[in-house]
Amino acid sequence: MKIAICCRKGSFSDYWLTYCEENGISYKKVDAYQSDIMKQIEDCDAFMWHFSHLDYKDKVFAKQLLYSIEASGKPVFPNFKTVWHFDDKLGQKYLFESIKAPLVTSYAFYTKQEALLWANKASFPKVFKLRGGAGSTNVKLVDTRKEAVSLISRAFSRGFSAYDPLASLKDRWRDYRSGKCPFFVLLKSFFRLFIVSSAIKLLPLEKGYVYFQDFIPNNDTDTRIVVIGDKIIGERRGVRNGDFRASGSHILLPDASKVDMRCVQLAYNVSQKLGLQIGVFDFVHDKDNPLLVEVSYGTDPDYTECEGYWNEKLQFTSAPINLPKMIIESFIQNSSN
Structure with missing residues (x-):
């Protein structure tokens, strides 16, 4: 198998390239932003692209390109089932309701x-x-x-x-005061009040x-569950002081013993039902009942703080976590079947 990889600095592609090099897997760097991308991948068997929802160019055509390559018969990551609802909370509302998942x-x-x-x-x-x-x-x-x-x-x-520069500045100020944001990041956020980048304008x-x-009140944490094939990663995330949101707080609580196993089971069941290559699920609790908030495919390439993973039988294995490696290994395995 020869994999075409669209490279984006700071994304999963950094790890995928290293993985291919270290494991003798044939690959080709391609540029999805060029008009001849279909020709670039003619000699490849599969295509992988960790595109960004924050890049106006990616928002214009990334999903359409992935769908088109998948329609040609080549395996892609992320595929249609995994990504059509990415960064689309309206789409996710109808999707979760259609399968009667416990959505807020x-x-x-x-x-x-x-x-x-x-x-x-x-x-x-x-x-x-x-x-x-x-x-x-x-x-x-x-x-x-x-x-x-x-x-x-x-x-x-x-x-x-x-993009809301004032809301972003307030979040950075809160993070800076709690020691979770360097001063230069705070300063950069301040200047964005006055200088809006051309990419954001578009x-x-x-x-x-x-x-x-x-x-849903009385949640001082939420629960983040990541499902990749038959492996499930989980951790809780703390809510910032004076806020109600855990996402983006950078308060990571990776103690696996504190993760609600009902969230693990629910995330795995939904991922299997929807046929996701990767599902990144966020949960809150209404009193004692776990509720889905949203799902994503594009997440931080980290999770190294997590203690290990569960399998489909909810058996836990203590192990270092390398999320991009888990993704490419699962992709290659399923693409070869």
């Missing part, structure tokens, strides 16, 4: 009138989300009906930028819909 109760509206009718009857607080964004970006706690009406009005008028506005979820 969610509300989607596509007209201002329907959204306002709902807001007038709803209880608060609620959580407002844009369909895209990671690390808790584009997520706000809405305490009052007045705040909800303001967000709804904006959603059906000028819309929202995919991201489309989010408008024409509005999306809320029920607020």
Whole structure:
């Protein structure tokens, strides 16, 4: 097998290239941004690309390219089942509801009138989300009906930028005060209030819909479960002081004995049912009941802090974790079957 790998610095591809070199696997570096990408991969048997939801170019065509290569008969990572709903909370709402997965109760509206009718009857607080964004970006706690009406009005008028520099600065300031953010990162975030990069300017506005979820109180952690084939990684993540979000907090709690095994089982079951190559699931607890918040494919290439992994029988193995290695090994194994 010869694998075409689209390289992006800081992504899984850094590890995939090393893995291929060390294990004698034939590979070819390709550039997905070139118009002749289909010709580039003609002599390859498979294609792998860890694309970014934060790059406007990737948002324009990455999924379409992957679908097209998969349609030609070549195995791809990520494939259609794994990635069509990536960075799309609206899509995930319908997906989870279709298989009756225990999703946090969610509300989607596509007209201002329907959204306002709902807001007038709803209880608060609620959580407002844009369909895209990671690390808790584009997520706000809405305490009052007045705040909800303001967000709804904006959603059906000028819309929202995919990047909120003020919210980002507030998060970096909170992280800096807790010792989790270097000063230069804080400074960089401050300057983004005044200097917006051309790449961010090219991201489309989010408008024409509005999306809320029920607020689930009394969660000082959430649970992150990663399923790759028959291996399952899990850890909890702490909520920042004065915040309600764990995603993006960088407070990692990898003690496997503290992970709710119901989350492990649920994540594995959903991943199998949906046929995911990788599923990165976030859970919160409503009293004692685990609820899904969202799923992703693109995650940090780390998890080295985790203590090991469970198998499909929920048996735990203590072992160093190398997530990109697990991905490429699973991909090669399944592509060869």
